[in-house]
Amino acid sequence: MAHEHKLEIFRGLLKFKSNTQKIWGVLAFLTLVTAVEVVLGIIKPESLTDNYFLGMKLLNWIFIILTLVKAYYIAWDFMHLRDEKNALRRAIVWTPIFLVIYLVFILLVEADYIYNIYKDGFVTWNF
Amino acid sequence: MDSTVTTTEGNVWGGGNRPLGASYGKLMMWFFLVSDALTFSGFLAAYGFSRFKFIETWPIADEVFTHVPFFHGTYPMIYVAFMTFILIMSSVTMVLAVDAGHKMKKNAVVWYMFATIIGGAIFVGSQAWEWATFIKGDFGAIETKGGRILQFVKADSGERAALADFAVTIPDERVEHEKRNGVWYYEEKALPTYSLNEVIAGFKANPNIVVRTEVINEAGEKTVLSREESLRKLQKDAVQVVEGANLIQNEYGSRLFADFFFFITGFHGFHVFSGVVINIIIFFNVVLGTYERRGHYEMVEKVGLYWHFVDLVWVFVFTFFYLV
Known part of the structure; x- marks a missing residue:
């Protein structure tokens, strides 16, 4: 599929005339997202750091979601996944996503358990 | 579903098919x-x-x-x-x-x-x-018996204080052991700029310095101890001076x-x-x-x-x- 490019991003909201234009458009978008991340990281608005969702600050959720957005556009437009066949794209994307969610879930739950042991158990470690 | 269409062109077993088109x-x-x-x-x-x-x-x-x-x-x-x-x-x-x-x-x-x-x-x-x-x-820190890090801040401004800002110099005979002195196969790593005693003496002499621990408080900032608590902590727990980071020590906090x-x-x-x-x-x-x-x-x-x-x-x- 090397010579055909799908030139729409944002679900067809934005359509570019050529592949080169699309590349620059994606760059502008990625730069904007990174800038938003850095500004939020420096300002750290209290409304986002004081509120929690699933035990994590809202600000951190925003960072993670923006990261996934960036990853999506890097993979879809820079690595041409948008132009590959569905089967290849799904094999590449869902395999790591499934395994990573599984691993992260197990490790973070376990780590939280150990944290509580250190905190409430009869173990002195901060001395 | 273009990827599941079967073709009669090419031999499947010979690898003629390219279902993924790559x-x-x-x-x-x-x-x-x-x-x-x-x-x-x-x-x-x-x-x-x-x-x-x-x-x-x-x-x-x-x-x-x-x-x-x-x-x-x-x-x-x-x-x-x-x-x-x-x-x-x-x-x-x-x-x-x-x-x-x-x-x-x-x-x-x-x-x-x-x-x-x-x-x-x-x-x-x-x-x-x-x-x-x-x-x-950056600033240097003190490591405790439990391997935790104590950093220093200025009490009035809350800014970080480097060891060089307050540590005193005490004439000391402790020198770094090098290979050429004594046992040739035995050497120690570089000594920090200040010894523990120099840092503690400097801390006592400078009332504006307090200790900052690793613990993060509810505001999301590191806990700063009072002057008395700082001194007690230093005298009871401190074991060595740490400058910079490597795989064993880390002046910024947790070694991990x-x-x-x-x-x-x-x-x-x-x-x-x-x-x-x-x-x-x-x-x-x-x-x-x-x-x-x-x-x-x-x-x-x-x-x-x-x-x-x-x-x-x-x-x-x-x-x-x-x-x-």
């Missing part, structure tokens, strides 16, 4: 990238594990990575953001090189590849500078933070370095006209996949190491 080389590159992605995920998940384990005492990245080359003062995140931008930018020149390759424009490919290599080199250089700054250290920093950014930096080397090889192939004679520039596309992957990993490292 060449062998490209598929193998994707195999490698998926497995490499899982390796990096393993590292980042392990980082998350250690961080959640010590969630109350983990160092705050904003306070660790605050330097920009050639500028004094503290600019948290600015330099890392710049590095991220450089890497994304070099990804863009790479994808432009691939695009030019499809159109068989040799000169354009050459120049875009060149720009990509320069971007990669700037990134690796920046990474080396980050490491050097991290290893050298330094270990993971070296491991994850090091592994990523190694990927960038290999990427630059591979890019240089492909660059010369393009200059020599190898792909022009071959009739297609798919090799540039395959290397491009690797290069974008390096960028992709950095996006995650940036978030989980520096932002979150």
